[in-house]
Amino acid sequence: MASGLRALAVAGFVSAGTLSGAPGLEADPGCATDAILVFDGSGSMAEVAYELSGTPRIIDARAAMRRAIPDITPFRDLGLLVYGPGGADACSGIDLRFEPAPDMGPAVIDAIERLEPAGLTPLAASVEHAAEALDYRTRPAIVVLVTDGNETCGGTPCALGTRLASRAADLRVHVIGFKVVDDFFGWNSPEARTYTGGETVAKCLADATGGLFVSTRTVDDLTHALRETLGCALIGRAATAPGAVGRAPG
Numbered sequence: 001m002a003s004g005l006r007a008l009a010v011a012g013f014v015s016a017g018t019l020s021g022a023p024g025l026e027a028d029p030g031c032a033t034d035a036i037l038v039f040d041g042s043g044s045m046a047e048v049a050y051e052l053s054g055t056p057r058i059i060d061a062r063a064a065m066r067r068a069i070p071d072i073t074p075f076r077d078l079g080l081l082v083y084g085p086g087g088a089d090a091c092s093g094i095d096l097r098f099e100p101a102p103d104m105g106p107a108v109i110d111a112i113e114r115l116e117p118a119g120l121t122p123l124a125a126s127v128e129h130a131a132e133a134l135d136y137r138t139r140p141a142i143v144v145l146v147t148d149g150n151e152t153c154g155g156t157p158c159a160l161g162t163r164l165a166s167r168a169a170d171l172r173v174h175v176i177g178f179k180v181v182d183d184f185f186g187w188n189s190p191e192a193r194t195y196t197g198g199e200t201v202a203k204c205l206a207d208a209t210g211g212l213f214v215s216t217r218t219v220d221d222l223t224h225a226l227r228e229t230l231g232c233a234l235i236g237r238a239a240t241a242p243g244a245v246g247r248a249p250g
Helices: 002-011 016-020 057-072 105-114 123-133 157-167 184-188 203-209 219-230
Strands: 025-027 035-040 078-083 094-101 140-147 170-178 213-216 234-236
Touching: 035 094, 035 123, 057 105, 057 170, 057 219, 078 105, 078 123, 094 105, 094 123, 123 140, 123 157, 123 170, 140 219, 157 170, 157 203, 170 203, 170 219, 203 213, 213 219
Parallel strands: 035 078, 035 140, 140 170, 170 213
Antiparallel strands: 025 234, 078 094
């Protein structure tokens, strides 16, 4: 337990229990910004990314969610949008499971535990749907996209990023690439042929909105990236600890 708390302290984030037991410390006000996690439920998440002895991406992603989300949702209202399964065709499965609300950790984890990956990857349409649900034109908002690949439904994430940035009150799109590999359906991503900024064209969403792009390969990597993009830093109350311990990503 002690080593885990030290790891969180190094990362700048804490659990609810740590915060309640630490006099003079409180969550950064930036944690009041609502967020939606856009989670890749496409068919490739059921695949093994690299070595044949590895585990499917969805198994590792579930493990990372179980570790990270309970440290996040006591402090930040979080919603969940899943893309991939359940649509009338391979590109229409975009499902806003929950709008941001307090203490959504168990609901988010349960939804991802039950997720059966299917379908393709409508990155742009999913992120735009999440931004609209957050009313991004009139209030601050955070979208965190977890994806294992590129747009495969003909969308244009780079153009979307520019459009969102020009209309937003204060929107940041953070992108977490998880075991990203070339996608057979990448031909249906017009910008992928010209965008050279990263391993996935989705990186341009972060570039355009001032968000972070984090490339992850392991459960530990993904856990840390979720805490970095959604978590809340501790700051000192003026009377007891005037120095900030960290800066909230939101």
